[in-house]
Amino acid sequence: MLTIKHFSKCYKGGKKAVDDLNLVIEPGDIYGFIGHNGAGKTTTIRAVVGVLDFEEGDIEIDGISIKKDPVACKAITAYIPDNPDLYDHLTGIQYLNFIGDLFSVSKADRESLIKKYGDDFQITAYFGDLISSYSHGMKQKLAIISALIHRPKLLVLDEPFVGLDPKAAHVLKTIMADLCSNGSAIFFSTHVLDVAEKLCNKIAIIKAGKLITYGKTEEVKGDNSLENVFLELIDHD
């Protein structure tokens, strides 16, 4: 579903944020992307979803190169950034309808999915209010719903659990599992290692722009906890 081939990204000035990253995410995978602050997680994620331009390597989504056909890639991808900066001047429902239009979601689909996810996250009653009146968590919920209404084949999330209340975090985890059981793939970054350990079937750890380990969660952590493995790799590698 997602193939990252020899992806590198340099900052202006020559410093490499990500260096020759290779990763394959298959349908049904919930792939956790772990690393300390500034390791290159967000840079990679932003390149995957076509927000960040890059020169070296290639990224393919469902066999399509993001460089050659970005629109086709974006049509099957959903992205939720770490900070949900949404249009404050729109109401929640206007924003969701706007996203529905951009992703050409049918009227029936968008109505039923907005209702379903709105009720799941207990936010439907607030859809008529301006986004400027929303709390951080409500904006996060709205961003998640907007990512789900077009049934993405690939869901990319940057720190999705930050700002969510425990109930909403539980709902999101259930939705992630459901999506993957239906053949979609999920690639997400997180600092919450417990969640990654329980939720992800595969894990990749990045340090200073380089992938230091990746694979099935059980293989990466072995008999240790993911936290111990992560700390050991980050400190000693």
Added chain:
Amino acid sequence: MINIWRLTKIQLLSSFGLNKALHTHDVKERRRLLLLSIAILISVVMVGVVSFGYSFMMALTFEQIGRMDLLLAIMMAVASVIGFFTTIYKASGVLFSFKDYDLVMSLPIKTSHVVASRVLQLYVLNLFFTLMVMLPAGVVYAIKVNPGVFYYLLYLTTLLFIPLIPIIAATIIGSLISWISSRFKGSQVISLILTFAVILAVMFGSFRMNGSVQVLSDMGTQLADMIFKLYPLTSIYVDAVCSYQMGSFLLFIVISVLAFMLFTIVLGTRFKAIYTGITTSHASSKYQMKPLEAASPFLALYRKELRRYISSSSYVLNTSIGMILLLAMSISLLFISSEKLGQLVEIPQLSTYLSKLAPLVVSLFVTLSCTTSSSISLEGKNIWILKSSPVPKQTILLSKIAVNLTVTIPILIVSYVLLMISLRTGWIESLLLLAIPMIYACYSAMMGVLVNLKFPNLEWTSEVTVIKQSASVIVAMLIGFISLVIPFALVLLLSNVNGNLILLGIGLIMIAVCSVILRYIRTNGEQLFQTL
């Protein structure tokens, strides 16, 4: 006091991409900023030369009647009026619409100091206008009168205090409008209506006053009396600078500084209440799912962009004032002759311009209403939504152009009909009167998008920084101005050639320019948007 300067410095660094210019290591970026600085310098020199010429011409008249002090009085009044008008419709934005409000207000700094820093930001910008008007006037005065050293000392010191009172007056009105609007549900719309009402009322009032006393024909004492009566501070200023009266000099400075201090302290007490009123949205939390309406990506983007436009009073005020003035002028021409109108708005040859250059005059108002030059920057941190959406980027850019045309075209058509009636144009003139401004409307909108793609500013904390003080807005204004000055000069210089023929040529050239820009947006828009 040091905190006021610290806050002001931080705000000013985010204006005009100043901080980026100081810290970027990117050679391409540096080259671009160098070009921008050259463009700004050229425009400053151009305005300076025009201002000097204007002062010099006026000085010739005042020299004859032996009242050179009137030159400084008039120019000081002009600088104050410019300061007042350019502040009134951005005061609310600068004072109350900054995204780092929480951060700034949580610092151990007095609220009155925060207010002072916001007003000082307005002051620095207005000081620039004051210098553009007053410096050439001061030089002309010095050439003609040959005053002593004391003049330079008093003149240069008072320069720094001229913008204070007009800014405070405009900010009081701006704050009052914000305070009143904050009490209503649709505060932005109320604020917009009130600001337009105040601007039009002040303009109408000043026209009426001018018309009744026939200022332009009566030079001398009557003119001096009127200026001194309208703005008493001019009298104190002239006494201080031209007659070296130390009492007046001190009074001028004390009044300006005291007014500034009083204003910041008083507003400081109501600042939080006004901010909360403006920024607090009315939430009903009672929404029930209703049938949704599906639309094409272009229509969805267009609606989103239009809602964005209407949601910001600063954006609307700054970009639609040209069209409002055009409409006001067109309506006025139905009731008064163009000669009389020229007298009222202090452009003596307006009637000649209107009959010969009407399509270009209308185009001037249209290019003043460029919404696109800040539309990409205004996406700010929301840019990820558009960048990650499966829509060709040219569709996004075209939706922004469409909103600009929505602002200009309807008023343009109404004004066209009104002007056609009042100017009694022939059919070829009528056609040109419609076609040329329409072409300029398309050109201005497309050029604005292109300039904003080249000079984006997505890292703003106050949207006024983008709407009023960003590089792309200045560059687009400069290009728009040059694009009209050349045709104006051509029509005036080639007076022996048929004016309609020249206008037709200009129209065809502008259509060619538009198609080149459109082609560029279609081929390179995607790439430029991606690099944002």
